[in-house]
Amino acid sequence: MTSENVQVARLGQLLESKINNRTAHVGIVGLGYVGLPLVISNWTAGYQVSGFDIDPIKVESLKRGKSYISDITNTQVAAVAHDRSVSFHCGLEHVSTCDFVIICVPTPLKHSTDPESSLEPDMSILRSAIAGISTYIRRGQVVIIESTSYPGTTRREVLPILTENSNLNVGIDFFVAFSPERINPGSDSYELKSIPKLVGGITNECTQLVTGYYRTIFDQVIKVSSPEVAELAKLVENSYRLVNIGFVNELAILCEDWGIDIWEVIEAADSKPFGFQKFYPGPGVGGHCIPVDPLYLSWFAKETGLTTSLIDRASEINRGMPSYLIRKINKLLDASATGGTKRVLIIGVTYKADVADCRESTAFHLIEKLSTSGFQVDYFDPLVTEIILDNGTRLVSEKFELIDYRTYDLVIIHTDHSSINYLTISERANAIFDTRNILRRRGIVASHISTL
Template identity: 45%
Template sequence: MSAPETTSSAAAVEPPAVDVAIVGAGYVGVPLAQVFAEAGRSVVLLDVDAERVAQINRGESVIEDVPSEVLARLVSDRGLRATTDYDVLRDAGAILIALPTPLSSQREPDLSILLGAAREIATRLRPGQLVVLESTTYPGTTRDELLPLLEEGSGLRAGTDFHLAFSPERVDPGRTDWTTKNVPKVVGGIDEASTEAAARLYGSAIDEVHTVSSPEAAELTKLLENIFRTVNIALVNELARLCQRLGIDVWEVVEAAATKPFGFMSFRPGPGLGGHCIPIDPFYLTWKAREVDFQTEFIELAGRVNRSMPYYCRSLISQALNHGAGKALSQSRVLVLGIAYKPDIADVRESPALKIVELLQGAGATVSYHDPHVAAVTELGLESVPLEPAAYDAVVIVTDHSGIDYAALVEEAALVIDLRNATGPAGNGTAKVWKL
């Protein structure tokens, strides 16, 4: 499909050599490239990591959600390719930005990666192109931050010479039921024509597109989705801590409440939040709210509860060792089972397991980890060890990967601290199993 028409001389521009250029070949960019390539669009991925680019061009996937055999077919049969050269953007009909937007050490939005890329894009921008930001951020980023940079660097006007929109990524790594293709795509442009252009583009490859009135509405939509989860997880985490004092099994309570067919949505307690969205997204909104002299007290409270969970779990582990094995944490060998932030993936971004390992080491424990999906964690200086439960004073289940025989684990281990209810019935009524 050629570049979307605009209200100016942009309509006379030559059709693009590339339909879609995606800036960022990560957890968002590669699945996006897959769906567009499978829909028959010509796609190029742009990334600053030369090794990653070389891997993609060899058909070797860097993302679990897009297997290498799928990527290799798209590279060989559909012409999907990757590059480090920003000049490729000159020949693209649409430029999708899927770059990290992390938090600073002060828990404030850090847009440096995004804005740096925007400056590079601006010098290559030409009339008739569509630019869409997919990176999670606070309301106003597209219009107040991205738009001025694109206009200043290109000499073009957004809405007149090129289209500009925001469409939040909704990737949940490891899922096969809901993917980039069948999760509805929310789109909001800086004007009606930009919204329509973005909706046409995504509609050519994604099953359903939902348009909103502005990029600000689309930006806040993404934050609401994950803040909803953050708040409800905080609620059940707080309940889990109360249940410990009351001597009630929180897992039994959650399971029972989930039988109600209306008015209740089940969330499970755990050792904290992980991933690239849920632990981070609330801070985008609380930061933006302070700009307009508004305190998001409910959201900030949920953040405090969830951030405290690794510390609570460290105390629970210490208590279990003391009372269950008669050992001090500082004299114990502890195996952390699962270092990824969620089951059956290799993603360790913001994983609560990292903080738990750090806290256990800080208390003097000798800590190892086993994770069938994560061979090594360089920031911890650790590599995954074989699963030999009997070799440790305690096994702490932080991530409940499938494929682990938890009943056998309970049999072999001297002590199990189960933070995910992975042991299920095998851990119920067993003195050597402590549950969150």
């Protein structure tokens, strides 16, 4: 055995014993939709946990035991915040005391106010978080990247920054792996621990150590041969959704011309017990994953002189949906209303049902487009009390019980939150445009209701 092998074996044994007797100290960098649930899972598994976030409001809120994420209750946060084995910090100094450091910071697209322009990865937040922890990295630590990114990020972007200011060698002095997060916010069908965890390390030792650690938190951990496989697997999962949603959105537009009900077609096709998975049309795609991650893949393909034509086309179709909705809304209102400013009420502004997350929500594009087309727009969302549009306009949610439906020419259902009383809306509204088909799913059918 070489001296390097002996050193790796010793560090590995030390970390394994800390995993087995739960004396390992885990640091989570980025306490959002991904990081905060991980704090709770690590604490539940018995580890000492330090949470790091640059947002002082979030850190203060966690210290006071208050959650800012709809899937995590105040009771859950209070339980961890009041336990001495958990601490929350704005600065990164305590990273030096952690055995495992997990990175969960955002990987968005470069901002553009034009929803139909071509978009590129914004790696600045990930780079800056890695640069921040690189000052504190020491021998024997394990760094895991959970932020979604393009293949090669861990090896080519993260590793050089981590090692820039140290003489540490990966796989010998410290360990690095990529392990994508696959959480599904707003859904309680899959508990975090039951979602299989993929792990791809820079070296076999990295994969081995991270696999051993995650086995204490997740029911199933799957080793893959490299970080690149794990990085690409995550992008493939979300691109699969994007492409299929683009397909049904395009079909929905065609079906309108053909006079065929797309929703009935999808249910009919779904009666086949194999070879078909149903996706639904809607106002486009939103959130931090589906509209974003596939564009990391598309960008990566272009960087390597290749193209992902299906992803690009699906993304174009999905991003064009708000414009299509406007055309449809204009048609509906031309047919039904008299002159004067048209008033519309948007129901639901989040990107999907039962989450409070408005990132990349198509409701914002829809509201802006409607406003610039001369409509007066109000909204109601039980999970979002106010929104600020790209142009700085602030809108406050209507109170459900005070909505006077007679004053609206059209009610547009954008997000199908399960808590909304759709019967009341259907009984009182003059006309409804249901982009999610939630009314029919609730058994509500009437002539003043239109669907996509």
